[in-house]
Amino acid sequence: MIRRRIEAPAVALIVTAALDAGFDVFWLFSELVSNLTANLFHRGWFWHQRHLEFMGCFPFSPGMLLPVFGLLIDAVIIYGAVRMKNLSSYSWAVAAAVLALIPCLSSPCCAVGVPFGLWALLVLLDRDVRAAFVSPGAALPSAAPPAAAEPDPAEVPAAAPADADPPPAPPDSPEPPGPSPTSAE
Numbered sequence: 001m002i003r004r005r006i007e008a009p010a011v012a013l014i015v016t017a018a019l020d021a022g023f024d025v026f027w028l029f030s031e032l033v034s035n036l037t038a039n040l041f042h043r044g045w046f047w048h049q050r051h052l053e054f055m056g057c058f059p060f061s062p063g064m065l066l067p068v069f070g071l072l073i074d075a076v077i078i079y080g081a082v083r084m085k086n087l088s089s090y091s092w093a094v095a096a097a098v099l100a101l102i103p104c105l106s107s108p109c110c111a112v113g114v115p116f117g118l119w120a121l122l123v124l125l126d127r128d129v130r131a132a133f134v135s136p137g138a139a140l141p142s143a144a145p146p147a148a149a150e151p152d153p154a155e156v157p158a159a160a161p162a163d164a165d166p167p168p169a170p171p172d173s174p175e176p177p178g179p180s181p182t183s184a185e
Helices: 002-041 062-085 090-100 113-124 127-132
Strands: none
Touching: 002 062, 002 090, 002 113, 002 127, 062 090, 062 113, 090 113, 113 127
């Protein structure tokens, strides 16, 4: 039940962030092509070394920082949404939902991610959904058996000294194998 409630907003966040990542890649590529062609046509096909300036021949511009920052945010949203879908990290899921609420950085067309981020945040704030996440300090089940607890010293009988004789066997039990102390050799 909880997994079904959380799956739809998680997938919506993944799809929105993936669309925005595609938009950011297109933006980055068009900015790069624009800078290269502007330098080519502005400087001419054959430049002379003395006419080159650092920013004039550099294909990157400050306008490329926003799509790179958007790609980083999209990566965090996708990572957090996958963790949300797997119910493995509540904090990453909340971070993804909050980042999706930022218009113009988390979705194409500036506001597509806002309703999905709000939906995911409302689902995550539910007490039952929060309890379904694995907490970071909780021990996951493993194949190794749990360590035995130390017994209470009051319940443990005192150990016999090493040089003491073993207790006598009950009369109904057969003799233990091995040499008997009365046998002569």
